[in-house]
Amino acid sequence: MSKSPLTPPTWSPDKAPADGRKRHAPATTRNREALLEVLSRVLPKGDILEIACGSGEHAVFLAPRLPGRRWRPTDTHDAALDSVRAWIDDLPTEHAMVLASPLALDATTPERWPIARADAIVCVNMIHIAPWAACEGLMAGAGRILPQGGLLALYGPFLRGDHPTAASNLAFDESLRAQNPAWGIRALEAVAAEATRHGLMLEDTVEMPSNNLTVIFRKGSTFPEASI
Ligand SMILES: C[S@@+](CC[C@H](N)C(=O)[O-])C[C@H]1O[C@@H](n2cnc3c(N)ncnc32)[C@H](O)[C@@H]1O
Known part of the structure; x- marks a missing residue:
């Protein structure tokens, strides 16, 4: 890996059209700048x-x-x-x-992940478009391969007990469940409880555009001030 800072890229993926192999997910061009802002602050x-x-x-x-x-x-x-x-x-x-x-x-089979260690894990828009087992596996795998102090950043929509859910997220949740009853926007409390079972503590929730959150978990830390 290069140790010196890279020249900031002047290209961007959307300038290259999707072809037979390349897929284009329009949401990525809408959320990538906000993600970059958060990740550049929190990622080790x-x-x-x-x-x-x-x-x-x-x-x-x-x-x-x-x-x-x-x-x-x-x-x-x-x-x-x-x-x-x-x-x-x-x-x-x-x-x-x-x-x-x-x-x-495959997030659902953490015992077979091909990576034994990472300083941080980033997972964008998966746990609501996959069965709950993907969240369980993600937390188990993260708990295993992250070092003490290692970080897991999740991005996506969440339900929060003490926050009203935006109408757009309620409609999105309904459409997800119509596509697959095992999908659906997850309750942040349930995700955090699953994380805790694997030694990952909720450190921060960052409000993102379009009623999404970036949720930061850290392995082996307790942050009593963190609230859901
Ligand atoms: C909505 S897409 C999000 C992709 C990308 N992160 C983004 O934001 O554009 C959901 C992705 O989750 C992947 N996925 C679903 N179940 C998975 C699992 N069990 N393990 C790993 N990836 C999974 C799908 O293949 C798909 O690429």
């Missing part, structure tokens, strides 16, 4: 494992803009891995070198 230097990378557009946008991190995109679906490989193939070399080879990783 070192190895970052991205779970559920989807098209790979977050990986190729974020990794070159987060100096000192080596970003490993993973997903459970071959089409996603093909897409992120295609996006990486188009990067200038100095930016491609901060990305590790994409790997197949």
Whole structure:
């Protein structure tokens, strides 16, 4: 990994049209700047494992803009891995070198994850578009491979007991459950309880555009001031 700060990229993924291999997820172009702002503040230097990378557009946008991190995109679906490989193939070399080879990783089977250690894990928009077992596996795997003080950042919509749910999120939740009864927007309290079972403490919740949150968990810490 290059130790010197990278030249800020002048390209952006949306300038390259999606082709046969590259997938384009429009939401990534709407949320990536806000994600970059949060992640550049909270992510430690070192190895970052991205779970559920989807098209790979977050990986190729974020990794070159987060100096000192080596970003490993993973997903459970071959089409996603093909897409992120295609996006990486188009990067200038100095930016491609901060990305590790994409790997197949199924959050539901943490005992078979191909990565033994990461300084931080990033997971964007997965736990509501997957069965609850994906959240359980994510927390178990994170609890296992993160070092003490390691960080897990989740991004997406959440239900919160003490916050009214936006109408758009209620409608989204309904549409998710109509597609698959095992999907649905998760209650932050339940996600945090699952995290705690694996030694990950809720550290912060950051309000994001379009009624999303970035939720930060840290391994082995207690932050009594954190509130849901
Ligand atoms: C809505 S997409 C989000 C993709 C990307 N993070 C983004 O924000 O554009 C959900 C992703 O979760 C992945 N996924 C679903 N179940 C998974 C699992 N059990 N383990 C890992 N990835 C999973 C899907 O393949 C898909 O790429």
